[in-house]
Amino acid sequence: MQKRLANWGNYPAITSEESAYTQEEQLRSFVVANHGFIARGNGRCYGDASLGKHSLSMLRYDKVLSFDTTAGVLETQAGVTLDQILDIIVPKGWFLPVTPGTKFITVGGAVASDVHGKNHHLEGAFSGHITEMDVIIGDGTTVTCSPDRHTDLYWATCGGMGLTGVITRVKFGLKKMETAYIKQKQIKARNLEEVVRLFDEYKHYTYSMAWIDCLQKGDSFGRSILIVGEHATKAELNGKQAQAPLQLPSKPRLTVPFNLPSFILNTFTVKAFNWLYYGKNFKKEINNVVPYEPFFYPLDAILHWNRGYGKAGFIQYQFVLSLDQKDGLIAILRRISEKGWGSFLAVLKVFGRQDSLISFPMEGYTLALDFPVRKGLFEFLDELDEIVLQYGGRLYLSKDARMKQDVFWKSYPNAERFAEIVKAYNPGKRFESLQSERLLLTK
Amino acid sequence: MPTVLLLGAGSDMAVAIARRFAAAQYDIQLAGRQAAALRPLQQDLQIRYGITATVHSFDATAYDTHADFLAALPVTPDITVCAFGYLGDQEQAQHDWQEASRILHANFTGAVSVLNVIANVYEAKKAGMIVGISSVAGERGRQSNYIYGSAKAGFTAYLSGLRNRLFRSGVHVMSVQPGFVNTRMTQHLTLPPLLTAQPEQVARVVFKAVQRKKNVLFVKWPWRYIMLIIKLIPEPIFKKLKL
Numbered sequence: 001m002q003k004r005l006a007n008w009g010n011y012p013a014i015t016s017e018e019s020a021y022t023q024e025e026q027l028r029s030f031v032v033a034n035h036g037f038i039a040r041g042n043g044r045c046y047g048d049a050s051l052g053k054h055s056l057s058m059l060r061y062d063k064v065l066s067f068d069t070t071a072g073v074l075e076t077q078a079g080v081t082l083d084q085i086l087d088i089i090v091p092k093g094w095f096l097p098v099t100p101g102t103k104f105i106t107v108g109g110a111v112a113s114d115v116h117g118k119n120h121h122l123e124g125a126f127s128g129h130i131t132e133m134d135v136i137i138g139d140g141t142t143v144t145c146s147p148d149r150h151t152d153l154y155w156a157t158c159g160g161m162g163l164t165g166v167i168t169r170v171k172f173g174l175k176k177m178e179t180a181y182i183k184q185k186q187i188k189a190r191n192l193e194e195v196v197r198l199f200d201e202y203k204h205y206t207y208s209m210a211w212i213d214c215l216q217k218g219d220s221f222g223r224s225i226l227i228v229g230e231h232a233t234k235a236e237l238n239g240k241q242a243q244a245p246l247q248l249p250s251k252p253r254l255t256v257p258f259n260l261p262s263f264i265l266n267t268f269t270v271k272a273f274n275w276l277y278y279g280k281n282f283k284k285e286i287n288n289v290v291p292y293e294p295f296f297y298p299l300d301a302i303l304h305w306n307r308g309y310g311k312a313g314f315i316q317y318q319f320v321l322s323l324d325q326k327d328g329l330i331a332i333l334r335r336i337s338e339k340g341w342g343s344f345l346a347v348l349k350v351f352g353r354q355d356s357l358i359s360f361p362m363e364g365y366t367l368a369l370d371f372p373v374r375k376g377l378f379e380f381l382d383e384l385d386e387i388v389l390q391y392g393g394r395l396y397l398s399k400d401a402r403m404k405q406d407v408f409w410k411s412y413p414n415a416e417r418f419a420e421i422v423k424a425y426n427p428g429k430r431f432e433s434l435q436s437e438r439l440l441l442t443k
Numbered sequence: 444m445p446t447v448l449l450l451g452a453g454s455d456m457a458v459a460i461a462r463r464f465a466a467a468q469y470d471i472q473l474a475g476r477q478a479a480a481l482r483p484l485q486q487d488l489q490i491r492y493g494i495t496a497t498v499h500s501f502d503a504t505a506y507d508t509h510a511d512f513l514a515a516l517p518v519t520p521d522i523t524v525c526a527f528g529y530l531g532d533q534e535q536a537q538h539d540w541q542e543a544s545r546i547l548h549a550n551f552t553g554a555v556s557v558l559n560v561i562a563n564v565y566e567a568k569k570a571g572m573i574v575g576i577s578s579v580a581g582e583r584g585r586q587s588n589y590i591y592g593s594a595k596a597g598f599t600a601y602l603s604g605l606r607n608r609l610f611r612s613g614v615h616v617m618s619v620q621p622g623f624v625n626t627r628m629t630q631h632l633t634l635p636p637l638l639t640a641q642p643e644q645v646a647r648v649v650f651k652a653v654q655r656k657k658n659v660l661f662v663k664w665p666w667r668y669i670m671l672i673i674k675l676i677p678e679p680i681f682k683k684l685k686l
Binding site: 001002018019020021022023025026060062063064065066067077084087088 | 453455458480483484486487490491625627629630631632633634
């Protein structure tokens with residue numbers, strides 16, 4: 001069926017032929033019979049990684065296959081969303097080993113993007129928790145791969161944007177927890193220096209991230225709130241929470257019903273928002289126990305928040321720079337504050353070490369920013385790309401919709417090796433997305 | 444716990460219906476031609492909802508097997524949902540009897556055969572409910588799909604007769620007219636979004652209607668009126684239309 005498709009950033013939007021199947025045999029026949037398509041999950045990556053002229057929706061390939069409640073191992077088809085998984089595992093005392101800032105992504109998407117969470121510095125990316133997975137490669141065969149089996153396919157599939165084949169089944173380890181609550185600590189930082197110091201001071205916390213007000217100048221440049229947390233133990237809960245430690249109170253959901261006109265977002269409104277956000281924490285430090293949902297998924301509470309950026313959509317710009325390149329971070333934030341193009345959301349996080357082929361994370365600082373699409377934005381982002389390159393960093397493919405070819409090839413050290421593996425499993429560009437064409441990932 | 448039998452459990456609509464009932468703690472019996480292909484769904488229902496789901500091999504057109512199939516079920520289901528169907532290719536069916544007969548047997552005779560057996564069991568027990576997924580295509584024959592439509596028309600008439608007969612025994616029969624549904628069966632078609640339901644919506648509406656014992660259910664309300672208008676067009680005019 002012809003469908004209008006866009007990912008979460010609403011840029012770009014295209015018309016695509018969509019197919020969907022519920023059985024492996026059907027998927028296999030589809031793979032063998034078609035060319036130039038890309039498997040697609042819930043469309044929550046931001047750019048064009050899961051967009052193609054022809055797309056294979058995996059949302060109906062959504063069966064949970066096994067759940068070992070003693071060892072904490074879950075096996076699912078690729079189209080199950082993290083949201084559905086949490087409903088199953090949390091009441092049994094288990095949690096996702098790694099989760100990004102939205103739970104509305106599929107397991108297949110989590111692998112293809114090799115997602116990271118607030119615990120990357122201690123527990124790595126999603127790929128570090130998979131015990132095995134199945135991929136239907138270009139010739140239609142299903143290959144079971146893992147960190148010790150068909151390792152080239154495994155590492156090229158984790159973070160490989162669906163270009164090695166169709167991920168069909170994933171088995172991964174879960175994390176034990178006592179309660180569905182998080183003991184969180186929020187600390188105000190006056191500027192970038194302070195937040196970087198705080199990150200170091202609190203690096204033993206499992207979860208950490210900071211929200212940055214990127215429109216501040218002078219002494220307050222980079223003022224932020226560091227948020228760290230741990231899974232709360234039963235002993236740390238009181239009252240209602242303690243009675244049902246694995247059950248969350250239900251809440252009505254808000255939604256943005258249509259695209260807001262884009263003039264609503266301007267320097268003034270973003271400044272006001274940031275002022276309120278920073279100001280709502282009166283005290284230097286707040287300690288409390290909160291349900292896991294607002295801690296991990298603050299924006300999921302507002303369904304379709306992406307419409308807040310208007311019809312033209314937005315770009316989420318996320319880069320990583322190694323730990324010794326703090327100057328690069330300062331240079332980029334300065335550019336943004338000079339230009340006055342702040343975003344509502346600027347999230348800073350420290351990644352731990354990760355050896356990977358094509359996944360985004362590497363030890364260092366990662367910053368994610370939203371910019372509404374408007375005149376001059378792409379030129380401005382090209383300038384930021386130059387700074388990222390200059391400091392040896394790279395951009396997150398799951399959020400990219402516009403980087404130039406040379407930026408990718410210069411910044412991902414294993415790009416050539418990745419392309420070779422992709423060519424072996426995906427001859428003749430059977431799997432192809434707008435992004436892979438733009439960046440020549442399947443050259 | 445009450446049990447629901449799904450005949451044709453592999454279809455997208457049946458999967459959604461199975462999940463909706465399982466979420467309300469019904470046990471589920473999944474019946475279909477390729478039993479092995481139903482295993483993932485069986486696991487899924489058990490893990491997600493903590494209910495018992497079983498898988499049974501069932502072929503709608505193997506009429507001789509239907510009595511044994513029902514007798515072999517671990518428990519007699521409280522609700523039987525007849526969800527199988529085959530859209531087929533109208534143009535091919537006009538020239539090729541194989542295709543025409545596949546359409547007729549999958550949608551009509553197969554359904555009559557299996558529901559006859561179930562109806563007798565329910566009548567004797569004086570309890571039970573039958574839900575038949577028919578189609579708005581059965582409301583009036585149109586050149587674009589009258590072979591499928593005629594089979595569904597037969598099925599709709601069968602269900603209404605069955606409802607009439609079983610009323611006295613306290614057995615309820617519900618006919619569902621889903622209209623367009625976004626499933627694998629229709630993925631090659633371009634459907635009007637406002638008139639097209641998602642399988643999950645069908646499941647929600649069917650579940651609610653089962654609790655309320657509705658007789659005839661249109662999943663999206665405009666269909667009731669669209670079909671009323673289509674039925675009211677006088678034949679001399681209707682035959683000239685390209686529908």
